[in-house]
Structures are given as structure tokens and as C-alpha cells.
Amino acid sequence: MRKLDMTQASNLLTRTEPPADLATTAVLAPGQGAQKPGMLVPWLSPDAEAQLERWSQICGLDLLRLGTTAEAGELVDTAIAQPLIVATALIGFHRLQSTGTLSSDTVVVGHSVGELAAAAVAGVISAEDAIALAAVRGKAMAVACGLEPTGMAAVLGGDPVEVCDRIVELGLTPANRNGAGQIVAAGRSAALNELSAAPPKGARVVALKVAGAFHTPFMKPAQEALAAAAGNIATHDPIRPLLSNSDGRPVRSGADALARIVAQLTAPVRWDLCMAAMSEARVSVVVELPPAGALTGLVRRELPDAVRHPLKTPESLDALLEAGSEVAR
Structure with a gap:
């Protein structure tokens, strides 16, 4: 093979x-x-x-x-x-x-x-x-x-460009670009917490129940x-x-x-x-x-x-x- x-x-x-x-x-x-x-x-x-x-x-x-x-x-x-x-x-x-x-x-x-x-x-x-x-x-x-504390969070709403810019600014990855106003950020847990505390304008952040930073x-x-x-x-x-x-x-x-x-x-x-x-x-x-x-x-x-x-x-x-x-x- x-x-x-x-x-x-x-x-x-x-x-x-x-x-x-x-x-x-x-x-x-x-x-x-x-x-x-x-x-x-x-x-x-x-x-x-x-x-x-x-x-x-x-x-x-x-x-x-x-x-x-x-x-x-x-x-x-x-x-x-x-x-x-x-x-x-x-x-x-x-x-x-x-x-x-x-x-x-x-x-x-x-x-x-x-x-x-x-x-x-x-x-x-x-x-x-x-x-x-x-x-x-x-x-x-x-x-x-299990190698490092990571996770994912859905960012709902907001301007897609501004959302992605904010995700990257925090050292995160826009891991799922699902359309319909939904972009999923993934990366270190500390950065995800920072994203939740200060989301992009017009957006809200919802933590996902996953084990780590997929994709x-x-x-x-x-x-x-x-x-x-x-x-x-x-x-x-x-x-x-x-x-x-x-x-x-x-x-x-x-x-x-x-x-x-x-x-x-x-x-x-x-x-x-x-x-x-x-x-x-x-x-x-x-x-x-x-x-x-x-x-x-x-x-x-x-x-x-x-x-x-x-x-x-x-x-x-x-x-x-x-x-x-x-x-x-």
C-alpha cells in the first residue's frame, strides 16, 4: 500500500x-x-x-x-x-x-x-x-x-473580517468558518478566555464542549x-x-x-x-x-x-x- x-x-x-x-x-x-x-x-x-x-x-x-x-x-x-x-x-x-x-x-x-x-x-x-x-x-x-490546555469557541455575529482579525490577534485560529455568521476560534484556553471577555464588536462568544483545538x-x-x-x-x-x-x-x-x-x-x-x-x-x-x-x-x-x-x-x-x-x- x-x-x-x-x-x-x-x-x-x-x-x-x-x-x-x-x-x-x-x-x-x-x-x-x-x-x-x-x-x-x-x-x-x-x-x-x-x-x-x-x-x-x-x-x-x-x-x-x-x-x-x-x-x-x-x-x-x-x-x-x-x-x-x-x-x-x-x-x-x-x-x-x-x-x-x-x-x-x-x-x-x-x-x-x-x-x-x-x-x-x-x-x-x-x-x-x-x-x-x-x-x-x-x-x-x-x-x-491532552498535551496542552486548548479548546474551541463559536463566535456568532459581527463582521467576518473583524472577527477573524481579533481571533488571529489573540494567537488563535479561525478553525471552522461555517458561514451563516458563525466562525469557530480554536487554540490555547487562556486566549479563548480573553476572546470571551472582549469579543469582537457585535459578536458573542460561546464556548464549545470539545476536548481541544481541532483543525x-x-x-x-x-x-x-x-x-x-x-x-x-x-x-x-x-x-x-x-x-x-x-x-x-x-x-x-x-x-x-x-x-x-x-x-x-x-x-x-x-x-x-x-x-x-x-x-x-x-x-x-x-x-x-x-x-x-x-x-x-x-x-x-x-x-x-x-x-x-x-x-x-x-x-x-x-x-x-x-x-x-x-x-x-
């Missing part, structure tokens, strides 16, 4: 190819923070439980228990949350796919760890490899978070661990348009997609650019895989005319199909 070149992976974040023609339907995979107690309960079936048992063996976690009876405090753990979120998204995707074959021109995009689920949906990696990489990623990030250089040790694991993964070219968090543009190959996912561990998530690409492509139907809600909330403000289907239960899927969407054919 190939070994992932980290310099090459980082360079991928600066590519400038124009967006390809995209479909009018997008499937979104949520990231960390979307987890909630009992999120797997509505999606359980004999097939889903068998799948979860296999995936549990891969990641070394009891995904079925964690997704049904675990309390919120346990799900905050990065090492647990990441593989569980990816597993839940893929269980929802399999239910969606079982209604018919997804169109080959349906756009696929995931937020942060959701990129692993999105890569599986786009045919770049197998579901099993997505779960395995999510487990490595979550565990390695949890370890990296910053503080995650370098985790990136190295993920790169080592990714070097053993077979990839395939996307069978559907797959957008990257690095610049919102479609990836061109499976190797490109996986390299970007690894490089993204220490680079900001540009969800704003992903939404801009969807807007430019005139995406009119957005389906968010479970645990759904956060991403369609962002889409509501940036793509107000798009029909949104957060798949919170199988009944949400029924509503999608009854609406006549061409997501499944």
Missing part, C-alpha cells in the same frame, strides 16, 4: 481548479457535536444491528450501546463521538440507499469527521475503512488534546497517526461529486480525497466555501444524514430556497420520498 506524503497532502489545500458542474441535490454528513443520546434508536433493524456489531469489532467500541443507551457525558469523548457519528451517518445512508440507487450526480459533502462518512457515500473508501479511520482519528485527537497545528500528532493509518487504505475515484472542506471544490481522485481528509486535521474547515459551491451549483434539495440538524440549520441561512430534509428518523426519509425528490431513483 502507498504511504501518504504529508507535504503533498498539505499542498492539496491550495488547489484552485474551478468547481465542476454539480447536481441540484446534496447529501450532507454531520461532524462532531451532532451526537446525542439515543441517536441510533430510530434507525435500528436486524440488518443495522448486524452492521453495527461488525463495525464495533473494527473500532473496538460497542457502537450499539453507545448509540442507544449511553448518556450525553459519555458521548462527549472525542474517541467515542467520532466513530459513532460516522457509523450513524452510514446507517442512515444505507437506509436511504435501500429505497433506490443514489443518482451519480448527487453532491456529497461532510463536515470535519463527517468527511469520512461522505467519502464512503461517494465510493472513495469502504464503510468499514471509514469506521476504522474515524476510530484512529478520534483516539489520536483525544490524545493530542489547528495542535493536532499535528493526530495528523501523523491518521496519515499512517490512511496509508494502508485502498481508495477509489469518487462515483459522485465529493466536495472538500479545504476549499469547497470537488476532489478529482480517491487518493486526493483521502490526502485532503488527513491534511484537514491541522487546517481550517471551510464549510462556508462548501455552501458557496452548492449555491453556485443551484443545489435545490439538501439531505442531511443522521444525527441530523446542525448542517441543515446552516444551510437554511445560506441557501434559503433549498428544500431541507434532516433525516432524524426513518419517517423523515418517508417524507423525503413522498416529496418526490430525485435523491433516490
